[in-house]
Amino acid sequence: MAFLNALPGAVAQGLIWGIMAVGVYLTFKVLDIADLTVDGSITTGACVCAILLSNGTNVWVALLAAFLAGALAGLVTALFHTFMGIPAILAGILTQLMLWSINLKILGQANMPVSARTLPVLLTQLKVNTAICIGLGFVAVIIVALYWFFGTEYGSGVRATGCNPRMAKAQGINVNFNKSFGLVLSNGLVALSGALLAQYQGFADINMGKGAIVIGLAAVIIGTAAVSWIPKYGKNFAMQLFGVVLGGVIYYIVYQLVISLGLDTDLLKMLSALVVAVFLGVPYLRKKYSFSKILKKWGFVKKSVLVDEVAAKGIINAAEEEAPVMVVEAPVVVDESHKKANPFDEKPIDDAAHRIEKNASKDGGEV
Amino acid sequence: MLIINDIYKTFNKGTVNEKKALNGIDLVLNDGDFVTVIGGNGAGKSTLMNIVAGTYTPDKGEVIIDGVNVTEMPEHKRAKYLGRVFQDPIMGTAAGMQIDENLALAARRGKRRFLKPGITKKERLEYKELLRILDLGLENRMSTKVELLSGGQRQSLTLLMATLQKPKLLLLDEHTAALDPKTAKKVLELTDQIVKDNSLTTLMITHNMQDAIKYGNRLIMLSDGKIVLDIRGEEKAKLTVPDLLKLFGQKTGEEMASDKLLLS
Structure with missing residues (x-):
């Protein structure tokens, strides 16, 4: 019963994390880069949104600002990677660490309440059904926009960059620019998700992004696998994006289930990491030991x-x-x-x- | 069309692994020249190709394509002059994208990419016709992902992509080396046909002496980063494999060509 009561909350949270997972999908699947910046940029989004809201800024402006702050973080990683030649994974870790300090400076303290009672928040866990609707609205807009974008000339070039950088170069595509663009867009979305999350849960915390990449990857893996069996449209780009969001929802439903079954919550991060490790490893093992x-x-x-x-x-x-x-x-x-x-x-x-x-x-x- | 002027390239300079790949290469290709390039392993063939394509920058010298000095131009910018087919069939296409999407990418080589549709219906029809000419049945599988194609199909597709927009210079880097002999022959014939139809200026590296003689109007041989032989026109037409092997021995001072050259 406790589980059923918690279900709508899990769905709302899953949708918000689903937006974050779409960001991870862009780097991990489309660009073939494992970008660890997201652990920091999701918090950045939350911090920027929290501080702006508490200073009386309009909620949409706060969301936009959060998106831009995340995009800027992505740009830093991109410059580390493309301009300075640092391997992408390390560039992400460096930015992530930088962001920890920056987030602390933005927030001015380790955490800050984002009270739905006093601030004009867009969604809150006090009104879960509205939160779900708003979450769905964001997801729909983002999926449609990304589907359109990756069908354009430029978007196709970005996809080619991730598929085969050498081929992309030979076709006159500026690989470094496209990678940077992808990182900027991805981290912008992640920060947007962080801003929504801060409003939903009613606070921003300097440590809320820890392990975010693992949740994002779990959503990407679970979600894309979940829609891939759909005949004909399973591999469609929009369907894959939808799957990623669905993956976020599934992740949080399972999370709730595990909690309601009485599992020690201290172990949850370990379990998430193990699930991701298994799913990432399966294709390789299957190949080797078919x-x-x-x-x-x-x-x-x-x-x-x-x-x-x-x-x-x-x-x-x-x-x-x-x-x-x-x-x-x-x-x-x-x-x-x-x-x-x-x-x-x-x-x-x-x-x-x-x-x-x-x-x-x-x-x-x-x- | 292509002027290569006194190019030097050394890898790992100042270390024990120092390798002088190119040692003063001078080469001028006229419009419509189809040049085959042969040479032993480590002779500098691929390095030369990569310097023309912009993958490497030379230590000294310059590359001029169609009157433009491209020596310092980054790879993706000079791509507008070049069509390229690589040795590895995986290299030339985006495996996770559809056949028609790959062609559409190639059709936009050297053009600015904006937010217009990545591929139009009209284009799809055009590509269908072009694929029909390849005679591989690909015209009915345009939305198949390239990763499902065989090596020969991929190289044929890459060749089509490289010439979809007529390039100033077509670079073929042993593009049939990874294929079985029958498929290699087909791809080579296709290459020859496309080059002739569009009168493309072409630089083709090959390990196969027979092919080097059969195709093109000019043959150059590289050894130790230098051009040691440059035969064209009538003289090339009369050339035979034994002649070439003899020349190879004379010019390089090595008695035998590598087995790969002899056997293929």
């Missing part, structure tokens, strides 16, 4: 039987008719190095493996 590979290794299946799925679906290969046939009768030698060196393998290129390599080298700071 069922078919194990079969091959133990010699149950001949190599030629394991025709690539894509080819099996009848998709045309470039050298379809005359592609050299792999030896059928030969004893199965499962040797990955051999497979890589074999130029006759006319099948979709292993992007995941490639991406892992790419990431490994990328942290050397490709600028």
Whole structure:
């Protein structure tokens, strides 16, 4: 019963964190950057909003200011990364640490109440249903705007930057500028979410952003997985964004459930981190220890039987008719190095493996 | 069209790994030249290509494309003059994006990108026609993500992308090396056809001597960062692989070409 009572609150909170998760999606999925600035910029948004509201500023102006403050934080990370050549992950950590001091200066104290009774807040947990509606409104506007943007010429360039920076450069796209733009936009959204959160929970706290990236990633992973099974539209960009917000909601519902089951709340951060670690690790492990590979290794299946799925679906290969046939009768030698060196393998290129390599080298700071 | 003027490039200068990749390269390509570039491993072929493309800046010398000195121009800015196909099929396309989206990106090479739609219906129809010419069935799969294509399909698509907007210079960096022989042949024939149809100025690195002789109107050989051989026109047409191997031995002082050169 306690859980059901807490459900609307979890949904409202999930929606607000969902906006934050959309910000994380932009860097993590679209730009292929793990940006840790968000732990700081979500707090920055909350602090800016709290201080402005308590000084009598209009709530919309306060939200805009929070967005801009977050964007500025993103710009700092972007400059560290693109201009100074610092690996993105480290650049984010540096900015995050800087923001801790800056947030303290903005707020002037470790925490500050944002009272719904005295201040003109937009949403509060005292009126959960209104808060949910307002949260939904923000989500809808953001998803529509982002969907439109990433369909434009410029937005396509940003997507290409994340997909393949070398190709983007060869197509005349300014990779560094686009990365910076993505970081600015992402952190702006994160700070906006922080500003809404401060109003909703009724206070801003200097430590409220701790571990935010993990919640954001959890929402991204859970959410995109949740919508991916939808036929035809599951991979659609707008649907993915919707999924990310949904992921935030699911995260907070599960969170409430776990609390109402009486779990020690001290352990929640650890559990969140473990969930994210497992989900991030699964694709890699599945690749490494796939069922078919194990079969091959133990010699149950001949190599030629394991025709690539894509080819099996009848998709045309470039050298379809005359592609050299792999030896059928030969004893199965499962040797990955051999497979890589074999130029006759006319099948979709292993992007995941490639991406892992790419990431490994990328942290050397490709600028 | 392309003037390469006294280019020097050394990697890891001042360390034990110092490598002089280019040692005073001078090269002038005329409009419509199709030049094949051969040379052993470490001869400087790829470095030369990367300096023209802007991936590296030379230590000394200059690169002039179509009358513009691009030596210091960043890679993404000089992309408007260049069409490029890389050795690795993964490099030339955005794997997570659709076939038509990739083409639309290439169609906007060198143009400013604003908030207009990233791809229009009219464009889609045009791309469909172009893909039909490739004869790979891609015209019916335009919204497929490129990551599902084979290496040969990807290289063909990259080639189409590189020439969608007629480039001043087409750079092919061993673009068939990662493909099986049959597919490589197809892609090369396609290359030749596109180059001829658009009379593109082209620089093609290859490891295959037969291809180096068969395609193009001019052949240059690199060794130790220098151009040691430059054959064109009639003389090139008469060239045979044994001739070339002999020349290779004479010019580089090495008795044998690498197995890769001989066997491919």
